[in-house]
Amino acid sequence: GLAERGYAYGPAFQGVRTVWQRGGGDETEVFAEVALPEELRADAAAYGLHPALLDAALQTGTIAAAAAADGRPGRSVMPFAWTGLALHAVGASALRVRLVAGPESMTVEAADETGGPVLSMDSLVLREVATDRPATHAGSLYEVVWTELPPVVAGPAPSWAPVATAEDVPALTGAPAAAVLVATGDGDALALTSRVLAVVQAWLTAELDDSRLVVVTRGAMPAGDGVVTDPAASAVWGLVRAAQTENPDRIVLVDLDPADGAGPEPVLGAVLATGEPQLAVRGTTFSVPRLARVTVPAAEPPPSGFGPDSTVLVSGAGTLGALAARHLVVRHGCAGWCWPAAGAGRPAGWRSWSPSSPGWAPRCP
Template sequence: SDGLVFTSRLSLQTHPWLAGHAIGGVVIVPGTAYVDLAVRAGDEFGHGVLEELVIEAPLALPERGGVRVQVAVSGPDATGRRTVDVYSLREDTAGEGGTGPWTRHATGLLSADPRPPQATADFTTWPPQGAQPVDVENFYGDLTERGYAYGPAFQGMRAVWRRGEEVFAEVALPDEQREEAGKYGIHPALLDAALHTNAFANPDDDRKVLPFAWNGLVLHAAGASALRVRVAPCGPDALSFQAADETGAPVLTMDSLVSLPVSADQLDAAATDDGRDSLFGVEWTELPPAQGPVTAPAWVPVTTAEDVEGLPGDTQAAVLKAVGGDGDDAVLALSVRVLGVLQAWQAAADAERSRLVVVTRGAVPAGDGVVTDPAGAAVWGLVRAAQAENPDRIVLIDTDTEEVAGAVLGAALAADEP
């Protein structure tokens, strides 16, 4: 198939600096590590553009032992693009012969389309003209109080400036890690520290968040140990990102990064996954048809967050069709739109008296089916997280047809399933 699988291993013994990335007391491999793995894998094929990368599940590192990591790159599709997936297997869950269930943590798309560096602020003039300095003295202390525990390798923030909606920052690896920078396309701790600039773009957001969807990322130069950074808003919970080295030369550009809240339950589940469910798989159970006629509730279609805000208070159900389209940005565009609807729904005063129904097509391999809509599959992961925080208020339906008939909707809601 002209694809490759790259293998590696992570542990707190081989990569002790990873212990400095903890959220809610759980050591989590930063999403920036998936970015570096995907970018380096793409380099083997001359695919230097990470068109999209969606984080599906956090990877918690155990205190002892390690995890095996696989980066699988597919053969090219008709357009020359390749998929990239990052998997892990905890060594303490591997069965005889070292085999066991692998967990996919990230999935994305690589291409060879040449992209020149985006037009950026003049990084050679530093600090930027017209930007006002921001106090960062207690930055990491404040993050610790919010549940983020960053060790020395990740405490790279040196200075921050603001100019309107733009935020600029200067970050650097500590001396102990600078010698390691050349081993990476972009050192995960350095890129993670650069993303801390996002906190200044959203100073009133006290949620625990993790990067979810990366879009249009290009690494222009490898081995940087310090960065000049610019971030600016580009959509709901989304920021564009640009970074240069200490001379102002481009290092990394990214069209957008979307971050999502992560709950304590999700972190605990990742940390305590000891393989007790390793003999279990997903099984789809066919439900018997409802007895007698089923009447679909009165429902209203919604497409955007603005539609939710305009719903009447007596709405029984709102239906959001979440089907991905063609094109490079389908996963990100659909995820951002669905995220906006979910946030508006959770904020609506009357939402507790009605249900939000999210409808996908070909997003899960139910029955004998296969996944035909990767963007819809990402939506399922996003909505499941929202369901955990809002039990019985959000329903997921996957169909094999373009339109949802009232009878199907009525039967699905009558089944009282999530």
């Protein structure tokens, strides 16, 4: 079964109703009927294709791979990548799925209960996963660390021009080495990011490939003391980072020191000389974001519970109280236990656990 191969699906993702197969080898066709659980069907109209229904459709390939066929053992696989995905209809709550296996991938087609096309996928790649050993995640967690750069020797001050709005970009003349956009928030993240987005879009359509757009913030990043003083400008960093990924070597992000009121002019030449796309300036130190493994401190051992140093108050009299006391001494090695009252308050047989008995060490009057 799937559970024996390491698969475990919650109630929302148990949508596979029927699976059958036709053919074999590299020309195997797999068919399935999948549907959302009854409690999720009302949500189907809110999605192009409900995530749980899409997952159920892809489980068809998982089930086919897990089944032994043609003398070959089944495999434990997970969806890895797909290409050519097209959504032909929205709001489906049930699907009829057809998968055709190829040498390295499979094609996927899905229709609704009336036969109307809902989904097609040119290629679905499954990758085998190991289930014979527990997964280890030691050392797999990373964090962004601001790392100090060595001192940078800057050349002559570069030519630069300020830009504040998208209209300023086409007005630039002479192709300066840098166009500087100062982006400080004043608490309004939406207005700030909208203005920066308009400038970035204008910059990327302008014929200024030899120039750099330098977006300057102040206190937007937790470099140095780890304090962010302009959260609205932090949103600018998220926006511009995405643009940098799509358009390398066109935009530079610089976060100035919130404790220093100087503008970007004194550091602009050094910033461009580093060749780094993202920098933070704190005093005379330049820092850049780098990924580093998270060091997890060793966990403290859990409390040992009852042990030789434990003293246990047994407040109940009777046979159960005596049995509890005997268990604590014999099983857990408790060195001390006591009854709150003398004489009649103690259960019958308590004298067998007197100070002469092993493990007895009175700790209370």
